[in-house]
Structures are given as structure tokens and as C-alpha cells.
Amino acid sequence: MMKTAAFVLAVANLAAAHTTFQSFVIGGKDQGQHFAVQTPSNGNNPIKDVTSPLMVCNGGKATADQVEVAAGSSIGFQWHHNDPATVSGDSDEPIAASHKGPIMVYIAKADTKGEGAVWTKIFEDGLSGGKWAVDTFIANKGLITVDLPNLEAGDYLIRPEMIGLHEANNAGGAQFYNGCGQIKVTGSGSASLPASGVDMTKAYSATDKGVLFNIYNGATTYEIPGPKVWDGASSGSAPAPSTPTKTAAPVAPAASKTATPTTITSPKPATPTATEAAPVPAPSSGSGSGSTLPESFTIEQFISWLKTTAGSSASKARRHARAFNL
Ligand SMILES: [Cu+2]
Numbered sequence: 673m674m675k676t677a678a679f680v681l682a683v684a685n686l687a688a689a690h691t692t693f694q695s696f697v698i699g700g701k702d703q704g705q706h707f708a709v710q711t712p713s714n715g716n717n718p719i720k721d722v723t724s725p726l727m728v729c730n731g732g733k734a735t736a737d738q739v740e741v742a743a744g745s746s747i748g749f750q751w752h753h754n755d756p757a758t759v760s761g762d763s764d765e766p767i768a769a770s771h772k773g774p775i776m777v778y779i780a781k782a783d784t785k786g787e788g789a790v791w792t793k794i795f796e797d798g799l800s801g802g803k804w805a806v807d808t809f810i811a812n813k814g815l816i817t818v819d820l821p822n823l824e825a826g827d828y829l830i831r832p833e834m835i836g837l838h839e840a841n842n843a844g845g846a847q848f849y850n851g852c853g854q855i856k857v858t859g860s861g862s863a864s865l866p867a868s869g870v871d872m873t874k875a876y877s878a879t880d881k882g883v884l885f886n887i888y889n890g891a892t893t894y895e896i897p898g899p900k901v902w903d904g905a906s907s908g909s910a911p912a913p914s915t916p917t918k919t920a921a922p923v924a925p926a927a928s929k930t931a932t933p934t935t936i937t938s939p940k941p942a943t944p945t946a947t948e949a950a951p952v953p954a955p956s957s958g959s960g961s962g963s964t965l966p967e968s969f970t971i972e973q974f975i976s977w978l979k980t981t982a983g984s985s986a987s988k989a990r991r992h993a994r995a996f997n998l
Pocket residue numbers: 688689690691718768771836847948
């Protein structure tokens with residue numbers, strides 16, 4: 673019985689996971705998994721240190737692909753819990769429902785690589801009418817759609833972001849999720865981004881009102897952290913949307929999609945959390961083992977943890993683990 677409880681808890685840890693931005697949706701069409709979307713080095717894990725370099729593009733590396741989108745037209749960002757998305761039976765797709773919080777979108781010129789005070793916020797949604805942006809996000813099956821400003825043509829990085837506030841009542845508990853995509857804005861837009869923007873490693877502080885926040889006390893208002901949405905974001909009228917087309921930048925052909933090596937993220941030893949999502953009390957099981965799993969772990973770590981915690985055989989662990997998307 674104890675063993676079963678420990679195993680169920682482990683499974684809950686696996687399932688109570690996170691989300692990543694995986695594709696653009698333009699003119700209603702998904703542009704393809706990872707096309708023009710930088711693959712995070714951080715997997716689907718949250719960022720909890722608001723000064724981390726991961727705040728820029730989630731550790732993603734630039735690739736040569738881009739999607740074309742007309743200035744002033746709408747642009748969609750498709751997120752999923754797992755990568756690739758679990759086909760069915762994933763109750764945490766696109767993100768665990770516990771992860772209530774705001775959604776923001778930032779943009780920068782591509783040649784900045786996203787480094788420094790170069791980002792401009794073009795969209796934000798927080799809490800209104802008792803509904804969090806993430807609730808709407810879940811209702812929309814992980815699709816975030818915003819209107820691009822009537823920007824001057826050129827190459828840009830665009831960065832959707834959300835915050836899971838389910839543990840944000842403690843400083844450092846808020847979970848930040850972001851990802852960068854690469855777009856070529858077309859058309860005859862005239863708006864130039866402000867000369868000075870925000871540095872994503874300095875945009876938030878752990879004690880900002882909207883970062884250190886208790887979602888469980890019936891709050892009806894919420895102050896979205898970071899800079900205000902840019903005035904110019906809504907200026908200018910949208911030109912007729914052009915037919916969306918994919919373009920691979922002329923520089924590097926097909927190489928780009930395979931060139932990015934997947935970095936295996938080693939689990940942060942500093943923050944082993946027993947449970948990630950809800951205030952589930954840690955069971956004081958008779959096993960007496962103090963070992964906990966970090967938020968991200970390999971199947972090997974999982975199996976050895978299972979052995980120490982539940983005394984289970986490896987073959988049993990394998991049989992169960994196959995059912996989950998690691
Ligand atoms: Cu999460």
C-alpha cells in the first residue's frame with residue numbers, strides 16, 4: 673500500500689508539468705512543429721530565477737528559418753505540455769490547470785539576439801472577470817493569438833510568455849515560461865520599436881506585486897508585472913492580410929532544423945520539490961526514505977528513485993514508465 677502511494681505521487685510529479693511554445697499559427701494554419709521557433713535548452717521546465725539568462729529565449733538558439741507575417745495582422749503561438757504533444761489522454765495539455773497566471777508577448781529586432789534592453793511588450797492579459805489568461809489559453813487548446821503592431825518590415829524575435837502563479841505565494845515560487853520565434857514582418861508598416869526597451873533578465877523582480885502573489889485568496893485584481901504595453905502596439909491600421917508563407921532564410925538551407933543539438937538539462941539540485949502543482953502534503957510513508965525527485969529527471973534517475981523509495985523492481989518501473997511522456 674505504501675509503495676503504491678509513493679508511486680502514485682511520482683506519477684503526479686511527472687504529470688504536473690509545464691509547457692513550451694512549439695509552433696506559429698498564421699492565417700489559421702499551423703506552420704509546423706518547431707518551424708522558426710527556437711528550441712528551449714530548458715525543456716518544458718519553468719524558470720524561477722527572474723534574472724536567469726533563460727529569461728531571454730528559454731536557452732533557445734537562433735536558427736535560419738522564419739515565418740512571414742504581415743504588419744498589423746494576427747499571429748498565433750501554439751504551446752503544448754509535452755514535445756511532441758501527447759496525442760490523447762494528457763489531462764495537462766497544454767498546461768496543468770493549476771498554473772493560473774498572466775500571458776504577455778514581447779518583440780525585439782532580430783539582430784539584437786534578444787540581448788540587453790531591447791524588448792518591447794506588445795500584449796498582456798492577466799485576470800479579468802475572475803478568469804486568468806491561462807484559463808483562456810487552456811480553453812483555446814494552447815493557442816495564444818495577438819495582433820502585431822503595424823511594424824516596419826524586417827526581421828524580429830517574438831517572445832510569448834506566461835507565468836504559473838500556483839506557488840507564487842512564496843518568493844521564487846512563480847514559474848516563468850517563455851519561448852522565442854523568428855518572424856519576418858512584411859508590408860508597409862511604419863512603426864519602429866522604441867529605441868530603448870526592457871532587458872528580460874531585468875524585467876521582473878521576485879517581489880513584484882504580480883510575481884509574489886497569492887491566487888488562492890479570491891483576488892479579483894492582479895497587476896501584470898513588467899513594462900506597460902507599448903503605445904505604438906495598437907497604432908496604425910492593419911493592412912489586408914497577405915497570404916501567409918513560410919520562408920527559409922536564404923543563408924542556411926535545411927541544416928537549420930537539425931543543427932540545434934538538444935541539450936540534456938541536468939536537474940537543478942538546488943530546488944528539489946516534492947510536489948509541483950498543488951498543495952499536496954508529502955506522505956509520511958513507512959519507507960522512511962528521504963529521497964525526492966527533482967522537477968526534471970531522467971528515466972534512470974526515476975527508476976533508481978523508485979527503487980530506493982518504493983523498493984520496486986526496475987522491470988516494474990519500466991512497465992509503468994512507458995505510459996508517460998518524459
Ligand atoms: Cu509547471
